[in-house]
Amino acid sequence: MNKFDYTKISDDCVKCGKCKPVCTIFNINQDEATSPRGFIDLLGAYKRDELELDKTVKEIFESCFLCTNCVEVCPNSLPTDMIIEQVRSDIAKKYGITWYKRLFFFLLRHRKIMDFMSKLGYMFQTCGIKIDAEKQSATPRFTLPIVKKDRALPYADSISFLNKYPENMKFSKVEKKGKIAIFIGCMSNYTYTNTGDSLVKILKKLEYDIFIPKKQLCCGAPAYFTGAFDTVDYLTKKNIEYFESWIDDVEAVIIPEATCSAMINKDWEHFLHDQPLWQERAIKLSKKIFLATKWLENSTELKDILSKNGKKFDQMVTYHDPCHAKKMQGVWKEPRELLKQNYVLKEMSDSNRCCGFGGVTMQTEKFSFARAAGAPKAAMIRDTKAQIVSAECSACRMQITDSLYNAKVDVVFKNPIELIAEALED
Numbered sequence: 001m002n003k004f005d006y007t008k009i010s011d012d013c014v015k016c017g018k019c020k021p022v023c024t025i026f027n028i029n030q031d032e033a034t035s036p037r038g039f040i041d042l043l044g045a046y047k048r049d050e051l052e053l054d055k056t057v058k059e060i061f062e063s064c065f066l067c068t069n070c071v072e073v074c075p076n077s078l079p080t081d082m083i084i085e086q087v088r089s090d091i092a093k094k095y096g097i098t099w100y101k102r103l104f105f106f107l108l109r110h111r112k113i114m115d116f117m118s119k120l121g122y123m124f125q126t127c128g129i130k131i132d133a134e135k136q137s138a139t140p141r142f143t144l145p146i147v148k149k150d151r152a153l154p155y156a157d158s159i160s161f162l163n164k165y166p167e168n169m170k171f172s173k174v175e176k177k178g179k180i181a182i183f184i185g186c187m188s189n190y191t192y193t194n195t196g197d198s199l200v201k202i203l204k205k206l207e208y209d210i211f212i213p214k215k216q217l218c219c220g221a222p223a224y225f226t227g228a229f230d231t232v233d234y235l236t237k238k239n240i241e242y243f244e245s246w247i248d249d250v251e252a253v254i255i256p257e258a259t260c261s262a263m264i265n266k267d268w269e270h271f272l273h274d275q276p277l278w279q280e281r282a283i284k285l286s287k288k289i290f291l292a293t294k295w296l297e298n299s300t301e302l303k304d305i306l307s308k309n310g311k312k313f314d315q316m317v318t319y320h321d322p323c324h325a326k327k328m329q330g331v332w333k334e335p336r337e338l339l340k341q342n343y344v345l346k347e348m349s350d351s352n353r354c355c356g357f358g359g360v361t362m363q364t365e366k367f368s369f370a371r372a373a374g375a376p377k378a379a380m381i382r383d384t385k386a387q388i389v390s391a392e393c394s395a396c397r398m399q400i401t402d403s404l405y406n407a408k409v410d411v412v413f414k415n416p417i418e419l420i421a422e423a424l425e426d
């Protein structure tokens with residue numbers, strides 16, 4: 001199937017409606033127009049020039065969470081998310097991109113300026129936010145134009161992950177073990193830095209050499225989901241050229257972030273569908289790039305080490321499946337296999353249900369949708385009575401931490417990489 005042929009996709013929709021009960025936005029709106037088959041119908045009409053991309057249609061296409069729940073259940077595997085990603089580029093061209101998103105994407109393209117802004121943020125953030133270090137979250141002291149006072153947000157760390165470590169670290173005692181590269185992702189680089197610290201500890205314990213590619217840029221996911229395709233093009237190609245300069249020297253590139261890993265492994269290929277030479281280069285690279293728990297579970301002796309030598313905890317952990325891990329990359333068994341060696345795992349009623357992060361637009365202009373989608377997730381986490389909720393994704397972390405805060409549920413969020421590193425501590 002041509003994943004970008006809107007007309008064919010629209011024709012292939014048999015209107016069975018199986019996608020509606022699982023659709024994140026349909027569950028909030030209960031409106032056919034904002035359901036997967038509604039989106040497909042409208043996109044078909046738009047491509048046939050029967051529908052103008054006016055402000056109402058723009059609002060409709062911006063309300064999809066890109067969670068891919070619909071793709072998973074659709075008997076024809078219709079890629080609703082992908083065609084919505086494409087139409088968002090048309091929306092961006094027609095209506096432009098709001099100033100703060102443009103500023104954000106500019107910073108993602110310029111690491112040095114982002115480093116400086118993050119440092120500045122760290123120095124002055126306590127004037128504007130109250131920090132809860134245990135939950136790694138902060139609440140604004142006053143309402144800002146984009147962010148309201150009643151929100152739990154991430155905050156900047158004193159030094160970014162990429163600036164904290166040397167580029168090469170040697171821990172191998174056996175020559176053939178080789179070197180592992182870490183792609184950290186922007187949120188773990190600037191805010192949830194303990195995830196990267198924990199990954200370094202795990203690789204050290206496993207006696208791998210570590211390579212931290214200092215010139216890595218954002219994977220492009222925030223811009224891709226917003227339709228800012230010029231930024232995606234820039235970031236994708238810069239990263240591809242850079243990765244190619246060292247990929248043969250490493251055994252694998254591991255990423256402790258579902259969204260970045262899915263972007264690099266799957267969405268670079270989708271984005272470059274009309275640039276075949278670049279697409280081929282992205283596909284070639286992707287063979288060595290993995291979500292961290294997938295590689296740690298399938299390619300190392302970590303599970304045995306955790307089982308034999310790891311600390312055992314009484315704490316109960318419930319695992320949330322990030323859409324970009326389970327649905328896009330088929331990773332869900334691996335983090336559980338590793339975690340259950342040392343923690344009591346308790347499944348929530350629907351770990352596959354989208355947390356409601358939804359991207360930059362959902363977290364800003366459409367935050368009321370994110371709040372509505374987050375409430376059932378917070379309730380099912382509370383019902384497990386777990387002390388910790390885990391997911392290998394900082395976007396889920398940001399959204400779930402806010403949902404728990406909003407629902408007054410006292411549960412701490414940790415990336416599975418952090419929990420594994422804690423179990424390995426002497």
Ligand code: SF4
Nearest residue numbers: 023064065067068070
């Ligand atoms: S990607 Fe998610 S929110 Fe969007 S149409 Fe599919 S199920 Fe609904």
Ligand code: SF4
Nearest residue numbers: 013014016017019074
């Ligand atoms: S599940 Fe697929 S075929 Fe059925 S209505 Fe939804 S998009 Fe159309």
